[in-house]
Amino acid sequence: MNNDCLILVVEDDAPVRNLIITTLGTHDYSYIPAATGEQAILAASSHNPDIVLLDLGLPDISGIEVIKKIRSWSTMPIIVISARSEDSDKIEALDAGADDYLTKPFSVEEMLARIRSTQRRLTYMRHADENQAVFVNGSLKIDYSANCVFVGDQLIHLTPIEYKLLVLLSRNVGKVLTYQFITKNVWGSSYDSEIASLRVFMASLRKKIDADNPGETCIQTHIGIGYRMIKAE
């Protein structure tokens, strides 16, 4: 079922790497293992995988360097795996161009769920026209050319900032966006005061777009890190 998806697994810890590739194998994913950053960069450029699972703590070069190298030529989705629970590592990885993260220890179910959601995002991105005028995600519809937002048939009135936020999240659907990335894009700078404002605007935006189905938000909060719009199945 997943045979079309090739996953590059970058992890220097052999038992963890084996657990990951065994799990992928039993779920019909193809994979390429790599144990160092240099191997990862080589494999990414020669095999052009669909998804990269990348441990941040590697023996030769850091995972952050690997992300920067890959991002110099490719937008392939990168899911970072970090043993460190510090948010700063994840934030640095996300700002360097990673799409998502898993914190060690993680369950294989959690890993498979992240891979599936990345596949949904990939499918969407491959079929979406760059200049697509209308974005649809579940009951949410954004008409970019008319600057209109609908939930179901209901036209939703957003403030200019709320609209900018929603458009930014939708243009990066499936991707975790850091506070810094969002505030830079919406306000042009990233001061603490803007991060505080961001929380307020996000709360009001959610209230408006989730009014019909409270508790069923399409915008996830990543505490201490940022937000993500989830692609509906």
Ligand code: CA
């Ligand atoms: Ca490691």
